[in-house]
Amino acid sequence: xxxxxxxxxxxxxxxxxxxxxxxxxxxxxxxxxxxxxxxxxxxxxxxxxxxxxxxxxxxxxxxxxxxxxxxxxxxxxxxxxxxxxxxxxxxxxxxxxxxxxxxxxxxxxxxxxxxxxxxxxxxxxxxxxxxxxxxxxxxxxxxxxxxxxxxxxxxxxxxxxxxxxxxxxxxxxxxxxxxxxxxxxxxxxxxxxxxxxxxxxxxxxxxxxxxxxxxxxxxxxxxxxxxxxxxxxxxxxxxxxxxxxxxxxxxxxxxxxxxxxxxxxxxxxxxxxxxxxxxxxxxxxxxxxxxxxxxxxxxxxxxxxxxxxxxxxxxxxxxxxxxxxxxxxxxxxxxxxxxxxxxxxxxxxxxxxxxxxxxxxxxxxxxxxxx
Amino acid sequence: xxxxxxxxxxxxxxxxxxxxxxxxxxxxxxxxxxxxxxxxxxxxxxxxxxxxxxxxxxxxxxxxxxxxxxxxxxxxxxxxxxxxxxxxxxxxxxxxxxxxxxxxxxxxxxxxxxxxxxxxxxxxxxxxxxxxxxxxxxxxxxxxxxxxxxxxxxxxxxxxxxxxxxxxxxxxxxxxxxxxxxxxxxxxxxxxxxxxxxxxxxxxxxxxxxxxxxxx
Numbered sequence: 346x347x348x349x350x351x352x353x354x355x356x357x358x359x360x361x362x363x364x365x366x367x368x369x370x371x372x373x374x375x376x377x378x379x380x381x382x383x384x385x386x387x388x389x390x391x392x393x394x395x396x397x398x399x400x401x402x403x404x405x406x407x408x409x410x411x412x413x414x415x416x417x418x419x420x421x422x423x424x425x426x427x428x429x430x431x432x433x434x435x436x437x438x439x440x441x442x443x444x445x446x447x448x449x450x451x452x453x454x455x456x457x458x459x460x461x462x463x464x465x466x467x468x469x470x471x472x473x474x475x476x477x478x479x480x481x482x483x484x485x486x487x488x489x490x491x492x493x494x495x496x497x498x499x500x501x502x503x504x505x506x507x508x509x510x511x512x513x514x515x516x517x518x519x520x521x522x523x524x525x526x527x528x529x530x531x532x533x534x535x536x537x538x539x540x541x542x543x544x545x546x547x548x549x550x551x552x553x554x555x556x557x558x559x560x561x562x563x564x565x566x567x568x569x570x571x572x573x574x575x576x577x578x579x580x581x582x583x584x585x586x587x588x589x590x591x592x593x594x595x596x597x598x599x600x601x602x603x604x605x606x607x608x609x610x611x612x613x614x615x616x617x618x619x620x621x622x623x624x625x626x627x628x629x630x631x632x633x634x635x636x637x638x639x640x641x642x643x644x645x646x647x648x649x650x651x652x653x654x655x656x657x658x659x660x661x662x663x664x665x666x667x668x669x670x671x672x673x674x675x676x677x678x679x680x681x682x683x684x685x686x687x688x689x690x691x692x693x694x695x696x697x698x699x700x701x702x703x704x705x706x707x708x709x710x711x712x713x714x715x716x
Numbered sequence: 717x718x719x720x721x722x723x724x725x726x727x728x729x730x731x732x733x734x735x736x737x738x739x740x741x742x743x744x745x746x747x748x749x750x751x752x753x754x755x756x757x758x759x760x761x762x763x764x765x766x767x768x769x770x771x772x773x774x775x776x777x778x779x780x781x782x783x784x785x786x787x788x789x790x791x792x793x794x795x796x797x798x799x800x801x802x803x804x805x806x807x808x809x810x811x812x813x814x815x816x817x818x819x820x821x822x823x824x825x826x827x828x829x830x831x832x833x834x835x836x837x838x839x840x841x842x843x844x845x846x847x848x849x850x851x852x853x854x855x856x857x858x859x860x861x862x863x864x865x866x867x868x869x870x871x872x873x874x875x876x877x878x879x880x881x882x883x884x885x886x887x888x889x890x891x892x893x894x895x896x897x898x899x900x901x902x903x904x905x906x907x908x909x910x911x912x913x914x915x916x917x918x919x920x921x922x923x924x925x926x927x928x929x930x931x932x
Contacts, residue, residue, distance in 0.1 A: 438736070455916070494916070494917035494918060497916075497917070497918045501879060504879050505879060507846055508844065508845050508846055508879070508880070508883070509845070510845075511845035511846045511848075512845035512850075515845060515848065515850075529850060529851045529852060530850075532851075532887065532890065532891070533843060533845075533850060533851060533883075533887060535887075535890065536843070536883045536886045536887045536890070537845075537883060539886060540879065540882065540883060540886070
């Protein structure tokens, strides 16, 4: 799939902007830091995921100043033979709205799946180096890209966890005040546990299946990204989804109940799981060099990209946010060499490997996009 | 900024659900511009509703009684009289089936179907620890107290098909399980007249789960 044209209204730094990347190959967006290069990618990312790729709340995507109340992002493009037009309106006060091919959607979330992107950012290093949260998010984003219905499972797990935690906290607070456990806390907890067990188990299964599907692709991508730089025995990576419980989640929740009540948090569940990454025979998070970690982060993104492309039969749009400033020459070259064949939009303040074959250029000056 | 009385009005309006500061201000100025008798009609309607309408003592639906001045003048002055709603007073309704809903507006929704001829029980909410609402804050004890006295044979759990409504239904189901009565949950699934193609996966999945045999 590819974007033909993108329009922004009151999005971040842009009052109005129009952007027409090359349908195939690399489009480079240049501009000094702080001019709004990433904002452009963020707009495209928003249409694909309904989230800010920098993790900002949606309201913050609306341009500040002049009292703008809504931001609009609209794109025209192609997905194989089909023409797609996606439009999303982010509102500060009222309801957000979305359209796909001129049809208003009942829920904004129904637009998930119309456009797919694969995003590379310098922060991806945290996928390997950081805490498990980022790795769970990586899996969940891919799950939604592959099957938009997983969005509902993820939302249900989050909601049930919030409710369960609120109950644990209030129960713990009562107990601390010397009032003991209210009799209905126990039975209400049963209910939330049942719901968490069902939704949590479904999510963990989906993530574990995904991790397995990603495994070989990540290993393959890693070999290519790290080719020439990896030491002997250090070019093999493996992925393994690790649940925070053994056996059935329902039983684990029951077993953890005392502890959960004492601490006021849910100690088992999909929100405590991790995607274990290994290079060679050692954990990548603690026993790998920064260079290896960077290669693995790239490999994870590439693996996700290939999997989505294969499963949905159309290649996601690649968004690379100033990625080459962080990579050494050999990794940059390797990444360029294994960049998939579709559309790629790259922002940069200057760094670009000499080998890059650029199909189109755009420049941002004084906050304005010049094609 | 504004005269104290105007600011008070804006503050009061702003406390209403769904009304933000901007809307509160707009409504306040609209009221200021209205002729006295038009504006006071609203005040009067609020006063009358607070005087005459209260909760049905049986099912906790909305119930309207005679004006407070006439009934219960002696004794419980100030408190609305203990009254029953139209549905609980209606002798033709089947007392053995009780439909449990979250809010009075859900009673209206079920009534519109004209398919249900039993009685109701309004919980006045759903279990939601985030909002500090546990079983104790709902009219659950009152429901249990009714069941034997009224000879109820079936309880239909008709709470919303969302996370909180489902949790409330699950909780009630486990509570009612030991009792000698039938407990059912309303089906959730596809809207009538819709296309399968446009149904979201979650709803369609639930509809499949709740499928039933056509030929027996």
